[in-house]
Amino acid sequence: MSFPRYESYKDSGVEWLREVPNGWGIKRIKHLFEIKKRISGAEGYEVLSITQQGIKIKDIESGDGQLSMDYSKYQFVEIGDFAMNHMDLLTGYVDISRVFGVTSPDYRVFSVRDDEVCFDRYYLYLFQMGYRNKIFYAFGQGSSQLGRWRFPTEQFNGFEFPSPSIQEQKQIAAFLDRETAKIGALIAEQQRLIELLKEKRQAVISHAVTKGLTPNAQMKDSGIEWLGEVPRHWRVGKCGFYISILSGFAFPSTGFSDDDADTKLLRGINVGVSRLKWDETVYWKRLPNDGLDIYAMQIGDIVLGMDRPLISEVSVLQRLRI
Structure with a gap:
């Protein structure tokens, strides 16, 4: 999709934004929005979850997902408030609430300071783009390996948005x-x-x-x-009349190697629909006379993936040889 160009542009002075049309301003979030923190102090309110599909009412009766022992410590979210999971810039999200309820005190709730200057849906698109395009990620802190790459208050307040x-x-x-x-x-x-x-x-x-x-x-x-x-x-006739079946060998995950000079292992995650996937490949160092030759895959073998209950072991999978 192509968009008509404005007559002239200017340097925004913001690295992620670059040029903006002349006549547009640049404003920090703290000048556009006010962070709120209003603890409910009581139970009985709708509990809101911030998902990548938007704000949802949580079913706390089902027992699914993470549950709190005390929802009275949750904070209010009013209709029209922005609610943001700023604790996880990888899988978190932000949305405008269409219902009144409470959400985790760890999340960030904020609202427009002046609706004659700031139109909420325009800025919602900007906030959501910040997540989807990982723009906020560059300003985050924490440990991304543990899924805790957060957007601290100071960086949040100082973040600059275009302001037409x-x-x-x-x-x-x-x-x-x-x-x-x-x-x-x-x-x-x-x-x-x-x-x-x-x-x-x-x-x-x-x-x-x-x-x-x-x-x-x-x-x-x-x-x-x-x-x-x-x-x-x-x-x-029965399968056993036409094919020979060989169960896989359970390799302990502690012996996996990343050295592609070793023997490639076929695991459950490598078995896709009608094809084998080698996105996540591990290897195993063979020893002389280790007895594993009978488990070697051959061209033309049929592979059936098997679910295993133990995380500590990964099977080479069941093999059917025609």
């Missing part, structure tokens, strides 16, 4: 509402089409492997409930 006129903010937000709704509808339509195609593909495969390719072939009862009828000239 209130009229242009509303025009931009209305344009984005309209265009993103169209794109969302197209995505939903394509996802429905993909699901239908998946069903069709599976139906074609199922029919071909269980009924054959001859439409008028004489059929017989297979004697197997899930299979039903098969062509009369087909034989039906």
Whole structure:
């Protein structure tokens, strides 16, 4: 999608933003928004979760997810407030609340200082872009390896946003509402089409492997409930009559190696749908006469992934040799 250019631009002086149209201002968040911290002091309010799909009412009765022992220590979120999971700039998010409730005191709740200067939906798009494009990430602190890459208050307040006129903010937000709704509808339509195609593909495969390719072939009862009828000239027998089965070897994860000079291991995460994936590859250092030759994969082998209950071990997986 192409956008018309403004007549002239200027350097914003903000590294992540670069040029902005002439006539736009640059303002720090603290001049646009006010951080609030109002502890409820009581139970009984709707508990709000901040998800990457927006603010959701948490079902605290189901027992799913993380639950608090004392929701009276949660902070109020009023309708129209921004609520932000600033504790995790990798998987967190921000949204405007459409319901009154409470959320974790660790989150950041803030509101527009002056609605004649700041249109909330325009800035919501900016905040959400900050997460999606990882703009805020460069200003975060903490340990990203532990999923705690937070946006401290000082950096948050000092962060600079473009500030067009209130009229242009509303025009931009209305344009984005309209265009993103169209794109969302197209995505939903394509996802429905993909699901239908998946069903069709599976139906074609199922029919071909269980009924054959001859439409008028004489059929017989297979004697197997899930299979039903098969062509009369087909034989039906147990898998063991036609294939040999070899269970995998359980390799303790403590012996994994990153050295590609060692033997590559096939693990559960490497077994995808109709293909093997080698995104996360580990290796194993072979020893003389270790007895592992019988577990070696050969071209033409069929691999079935098996779920294992123990995290400490990873199987080379069950192998079926035709």
